[in-house]
Amino acid sequence: MIKQAKKQLLMAAALAALGLSASASFAKDVVVDTKGEVPYVIDSRAVVARSGTDLCWRTGYWTPAAASTTMAGEFPVGCECDKDVVPAEKCVKAAAAPAAGAKSATPLAAPAPVAEKVKLAADALFEFDKAVLLPAGKSKLDDLAAKAKSVKLEVILAVGHTDRIGGDAYNQKLSEKRAAAVKDYLVGKGVEANRVYTEGKGKKQPVTGTSCKNLGKESGKNKKLVDCLQPDRRVEIEVIGTK
Incomplete structure (x- = not known):
């Protein structure tokens, strides 16, 4: 926690030097x-730092x-920084239930219509110890990219994975390279x-x-083991958007 706090303060100071702050003009x-562990850069007041285009760092x-x-309050x-990846129901305050026998003074308004959320998924596969897409993986990505054009794209999540052969640190870096590919x-x-967020799970x-x-x-x-573990050498891709 102490190391994290120091990093947060240093990053906030760097943003301030660039003319950016946690809240100015927002x-x-x-x-x-x-x-x-806080997933955003914060200043000494625990306020999230933003870029000049109002994006949370x-x-x-x-x-x-x-x-x-x-959490940021309730x-x-x-819900403020990455609305495209947080389920909408987590960002709405639940209405209090009326007391038993009580009548509502006014009827509850019908919920506003929301755009239909669309999720498309695919796996891209790789050869052993490599981060170069196999032809089958490219074909799946071509299909996914074409389908993504039919929705209002919010975000694409690409999470890299490896098989179990090799050390943890090496496989972590390899999984990140696969996601980047x-x-x-x-x-x-x-x-x-x-619009593309990458992560490695080793x-x-x-x-x-x-x-x-x-x-x-x-x-x-x-070779027998390497061939058997082929499904583990993958990147799981999810496209999130609205129709």
Whole structure:
């Protein structure tokens, strides 16, 4: 927590030096609950720092889950900073139930219609120990990019993964490179770079389960094992938008 606080203050100071602040000229200060890891840059008042275009500055702790769970008052901080990744129901105050037998003075207004949320998903696969998209992965991304053009795009989440062979630190970096490769490919297809969020999960979330046990030595030279673990070498992509 102490290290995080120092980083937050240093980043806030750097923003101030650039003429940016946590709240100057913006309609609303977003004051964050500082318990745990805060996914946004904050100043000494725990107010989220913003860019000159009113975007909240993210830290390395930022994930869609953190934006949805770190609180700023009664709502998650993402309700102000990243509305495109936080479920709408988390950003609405629940109406108090009337007392038993009581009648409402006025009828409740019908909820305003909302745009239909659309989610498209695909996996891009990779060769062992590489971050270069396989042809099958490119084909899936081509299809996904084409479908994304039919919606009002909010954000694309690309989460990289590896198989279990190798160390944690190495696989973490490899998973991040794979996610970055997907982003670069989608940007090459016309997707705005600032709409694509990438993250690496290393080898923490395999999909092969126990199906590749007892196949011999845990090594990249064990072709039978490498082939079996192919589904784990992937980037999971989710497109979020509205019709």
